[in-house]
Amino acid sequence: MGMEERGDYEHIVVGSGPGGAAVARELALRGRKVLIVEYGPRLDKTGFLRTARKAYLGRDKRPLCSDGGVWISRARVLGGSSYVAMGNAVPPPARVLREWGVDLRGEIAEVQEDMHVTLMPAERVGPGTRRINEAASRLGWEMKPTPKCVDFSRCRGCGLCMFGCPTGAKWTSLRYIDEAIEHGAELLLNTEVRRVLHANGKAVGVAARGNGREWQIRSERIVLSAGALATPLILKRSGIENAGKGLANDVFQTTYGMTDDLGMQGEIILATYLEATIEGRELFPAPYMYIPFLIQRDREGGYPKNATLLAQARMMLRSQGIDARHIIAMMTKIRDERTGEVRGDGSVHKVLTEKDRAKLEEAYQINREILITAGARPETIFRSVYESGHPCCTAALGEVVDHHQQSEIHGLYVSDASVFPSPLGLPPILTIAALSKRLARHLLGA
Numbered sequence: 022m023g024m025e026e027r028g029d030y031e032h033i034v035v036g037s038g039p040g041g042a043a044v045a046r047e048l049a050l051r052g053r054k055v056l057i058v059e060y061g062p063r064l065d066k067t068g069f070l071r072t073a074r075k076a077y078l079g080r081d082k083r084p085l086c087s088d089g090g091v092w093i094s095r096a097r098v099l100g101g102s103s104y105v106a107m108g109n110a111v112p113p114p115a116r117v118l119r120e121w122g123v124d125l126r127g128e129i130a131e132v133q134e135d136m137h138v139t140l141m142p143a144e145r146v147g148p149g150t151r152r153i154n155e156a157a158s159r160l161g162w163e164m165k166p167t168p169k170c171v172d173f174s175r176c177r178g179c180g181l182c183m184f185g186c187p188t189g190a191k192w193t194s195l196r197y198i199d200e201a202i203e204h205g206a207e208l209l210l211n212t213e214v215r216r217v218l219h220a221n222g223k224a225v226g227v228a229a230r231g232n233g234r235e236w237q238i239r240s241e242r243i244v245l246s247a248g249a250l251a252t253p254l255i256l257k258r259s260g261i262e263n264a265g266k267g268l269a270n271d272v273f274q275t276t277y278g279m280t281d282d283l284g285m286q287g288e289i290i291l292a293t294y295l296e297a298t299i300e301g302r303e304l305f306p307a308p309y310m311y312i313p314f315l316i317q318r319d320r321e322g323g324y325p326k327n328a329t330l331l332a333q334a335r336m337m338l339r340s341q342g343i344d345a346r347h348i349i350a351m352m353t354k355i356r357d358e359r360t361g362e363v364r365g366d367g368s369v370h371k372v373l374t375e376k377d378r379a380k381l382e383e384a385y386q387i388n389r390e391i392l393i394t395a396g397a398r399p400e401t402i403f404r405s406v407y408e409s410g411h412p413c414c415t416a417a418l419g420e421v422v423d424h425h426q427q428s429e430i431h432g433l434y435v436s437d438a439s440v441f442p443s444p445l446g447l448p449p450i451l452t453i454a455a456l457s458k459r460l461a462r463h464l465l466g467a
């Protein structure tokens with residue numbers, strides 16, 4: 022592989038998820054010379070079969086599961102996991118921000134405006150979700166409409182947000198990236214940053230590889246936004262050993278049940294949520310339903326060995342007497358404990374604690390009761406594997422980076438979910454982008 026030098030940039034931003042995209046855009050809008058380096062490609066196709074492998078598996082082509090049996094989803098493509106996000110744009114609880122000692126009110130309001138956040142319109146809530154909402158209400162629980170970063174005039178309600186959006190109705194961080202590019206930012210795709218180059222305690226650039234080449238790219242300001250699973254690996258390779266500890270994931274589990282008359286396939290999921298359980302119980306329950314392939318995984322406890330086609334999943338479900346068209350389901354994310362770790366080889370240690378298990382059990386009981394009240398037959402209720410899609414806290418403020426998100430290497434900053442001092446227990450994109458706006462302000466002023 023040939024070595025190429027590239028530079029000089031005022032800032033290099035590593036990763037294009039909500040964290041990287043928000044900081045790159047702010048810097049580019051104010052005329053700074055920015056290079057964005059992204060591991061993955063730009064996807065222009067959407068849908069399960071076209072997106073799932075490319076977005077979720079990355080170049081190593083393997084799903085990620087922790088040693089404690091928690092499946093971890095993330096997308097390594099332009100836009101990061103926002104490409105596959107469900108369009109939920111939930112603000113962080115004020116209590117958590119107080120805990121963090123960070124005032125993000127201004128930045129959150131700006132992000133909400135950028136993303137055109139709106140409440141899920143009542144008339145777009147599907148029949149399965151409506152049935153669950155009514156059942157919850159009979160039990161004294163009020164389901165609230167979810168704030169969404171979706172332009173509902175363009176949304177065709179296909180429920181495929183998890184595999185990209187065919188109409189562009191859903192906000193993803195590609196919007197910020199494209200704006201940054203319009204204002205002069207450069208983008209290097211399919212390129213993996215391996216480590217940060219530094220001399221005398223100061224950042225001087227990054228070493229990267231991709232497109233058949235090795236790169237050394239010069240800059241004295243580096244912002245790592247590779248996500249909470251990859252940022253700590255780059256930090257470790259750059260000599261910052263304590264990165265990667267204290268991982269939390271907002272672990273979740275789905276409870277399914279079969280009805281005689283209706284299901285949720287093809288409707289917008291996570292359209293409503295149970296707000297009352299967030300504050301005291303740290304639970305985020307919401308109506309949620311998977312495609313058959315994933316239901317098959319949840320029945321069998323892992324990915325099916327030879328199931329490469331959706332048809333196989335449907336056949337297996339039919340053989341077990343399961344009709345995916347008559348399944349209703351709810352998931353609950355929990356605010357889990359910071360006991361995980363991203364190891365130097367990229368594997369993940371995450372074993373649920375007793376407290377995590379108790380929260381998931383409480384969530385299961387609530388979901389079960391609501392589903393049965395909504396018409397699910399009690400003997401058909403089953404639960405999914407443990408899952409997560411919100412890794413965070415692996416380079417936390419006050420631990421690996423300072424209040425201004427700078428590491429012990431001068432000029433090396435982190436801006437993604439890694440810097441959370443504790444998990445939110447609910448969708449984090451707004452908060453990640455807000456932290457990046459805050460960092461950009463600091464960099465522009467400094």
Ligand SMILES: Cc1cc2nc3c(=O)[nH]c(=O)nc-3n(C[C@H](O)[C@H](O)[C@H](O)COP(=O)(O)OP(=O)(O)OC[C@H]3O[C@@H](n4cnc5c(N)ncnc54)[C@H](O)[C@@H]3O)c2cc1C
Nearest residue numbers: 036038040060097101102107109214248437438448449450
């Ligand atoms: C299926 C799913 C649904 C979700 N739905 C929602 C939702 O509705 N609302 C919400 O708020 N949150 C949602 N989330 C969570 C949210 O998407 C993530 O928390 C968020 O995208 C994390 O942002 P980030 O900037 O920290 O990192 P990421 O989004 O992970 O971005 C990191 C980027 O860095 C790149 N990268 C990694 N390593 C390197 C490297 N070495 N060199 C260069 N580039 C690198 C990656 O390819 C990626 O593009 C969802 C997550 C998943 C998986």
Ligand code: SF4
Nearest residue numbers: 176177179180182186
């Ligand atoms: S439900 Fe709407 S926002 Fe989601 S993928 Fe379909 S069109 Fe896009």
